[in-house]
Amino acid sequence: MSEEHYLELCENPVQFENTSSVNNVFFDEANKQVFAVRSGGATGVVVKGPDDKNSVAFRMDDKGEVKCIKFSIGNKILAVQRTPKSVDFISFIPDYPHWECSQECKMKNASILGFCWTNWNEIVFITDQGIEFYQVLPDKRSLKLLKSQSVNVNWYMYCPETAVILLSTTAQGNVLQPFAFKSGTMSKMPKFEIELPVVPKPAKLNLTERDIAVATIYGQLYVMYLKHHSRTTDSPCAEVVLYQLPREGSCKKTNVLKLNTTGKFALNVVDNLVVVHHQSSQRLSTRYHHQCKRR
Numbered sequence: 001m002s003e004e005h006y007l008e009l010c011e012n013p014v015q016f017e018n019t020s021s022v023n024n025v026f027f028d029e030a031n032k033q034v035f036a037v038r039s040g041g042a043t044g045v046v047v048k049g050p051d052d053k054n055s056v057a058f059r060m061d062d063k064g065e066v067k068c069i070k071f072s073i074g075n076k077i078l079a080v081q082r083t084p085k086s087v088d089f090i091s092f093i094p095d096y097p098h099w100e101c102s103q104e105c106k107m108k109n110a111s112i113l114g115f116c117w118t119n120w121n122e123i124v125f126i127t128d129q130g131i132e133f134y135q136v137l138p139d140k141r142s143l144k145l146l147k148s149q150s151v152n153v154n155w156y157m158y159c160p161e162t163a164v165i166l167l168s169t170t171a172q173g174n175v176l177q178p179f180a181f182k183s184g185t186m187s188k189m190p191k192f193e194i195e196l197p198v199v200p201k202p203a204k205l206n207l208t209e210r211d212i213a214v215a216t217i218y219g220q221l222y223v224m225y226l227k228h229h230s231r232t233t234d235s236p237c238a239e240v241v242l243y244q245l246p247r248e249g250s251c252k253k254t255n256v257l258k259l260n261t262t263g264k265f266a267l268n269v270v271d272n273l274v275v276v277h278h279q280s281s282q283r284l285s286t287r288y289h290h291q292c293k294r295r
Helices: 290-294
Strands: 023-028 033-038 045-048 056-058 068-071 077-081 086-091 100-104 112-119 122-127 130-137 142-150 156-159 164-169 175-182 185-188 212-217 220-227 239-244 252-258 265-270 273-278 283-287
Touching (some): 023 068, 033 068, 077 112, 100 142, 112 156, 112 175, 122 164, 142 185, 156 212, 164 212, 212 265, 239 273
Antiparallel strands (some): 033 045, 045 056, 068 077, 077 086, 130 142, 156 164, 164 175, 175 185, 212 220, 220 239, 239 252, 273 283
């Protein structure tokens, strides 16, 4: 890599069929897999990741429009959401009898916003009324509810490296409630509040998933908030505010990265670099604060 650049595109990008009337495309952040689902899976599902050796192709019955699809760790169990109430499961365990089952969410009148695999046989349903932590039992072809927590949820984020799920709560969406998962256990971490530049009145959802990203930087979990200022302020340029989220203890704001521009952005972390994608200029900017390393 040239010393003049922090980042470069890989020589072998993942290629897949474009989204169309018959083809839907999904991305699983945990396994870094792209799913191309044709005709609800009836005419084929192609799964590709960074390594060509992990490519998978199969068919499944068309039981309706696929809203979300993800493999568990190791591609052992496939989870498919088609309705707001349930998730279907298909076994891909090698040298094991084929089986399928379906699991409805337990909370009454709840709608499933999505799901996250935290282990090869452990999965979390995130609903608009809380979260439900399940263990998949291949021998019984069913799921066992391990733990649940009721809370009003606007949206969620998941950090697969740390198995931490972040729930957006309250009317404005800026009170974030994290949960940590490990070896069949679910732990409720201290909630914290994102400081909004303007508090709307009456209260309405003002913090969305587009404004938040979670990632590990030098082994520590950070929540990154893309803060937009009003053009009428003295400093209208956007900022990235970093909150460090320890396993124990309260969350604390540690860094503010000045972007020196406005517009629509997206955030990623690559090799401990905070990468900012600026939509209108189609440019990448790398921002790194040395305090992250010292902490």
